Amino acid sequence: MNEAKKKMRRRYGAEFKQQILSECAEPGASLARIALSHGINANVVHKWRRQAGGALPVMGAPSFVPVPLPPAAHPPAPDIQIELRRGATSVSVTWPLAAAEQCAVWMRELLK
Structure with a gap:
């Protein structure tokens, strides 16, 4: 055995x-x-x-680190440009940036 x-x-x-x-x-x-x-x-x-009392010792919480960004290569567009395509049909819409809220309302209505 x-x-x-x-x-x-x-x-x-x-x-x-x-x-x-x-x-x-x-x-x-x-x-x-x-x-x-x-x-x-x-x-x-x-x-x-x-x-030992639970989890590992807590390391310092990550802090915010600012990251410098290079200046924008292109200035912001003065207008909102929308291009809609459906099949062979294409529609291009330019909307003033100052009226962005009205553009959003129009888009919501269009997409209903």
């Missing part, structure tokens, strides 16, 4: 756990990749996170 081998659970020290959790706290870090690289199941690392 074969004797059944008893599997022993691996034990990890607090320092090792803290190292893994700090690696997971890095921006862009993949918990699954980190766990796999250390030969640990990701579920174990998730358990350590819960035991």
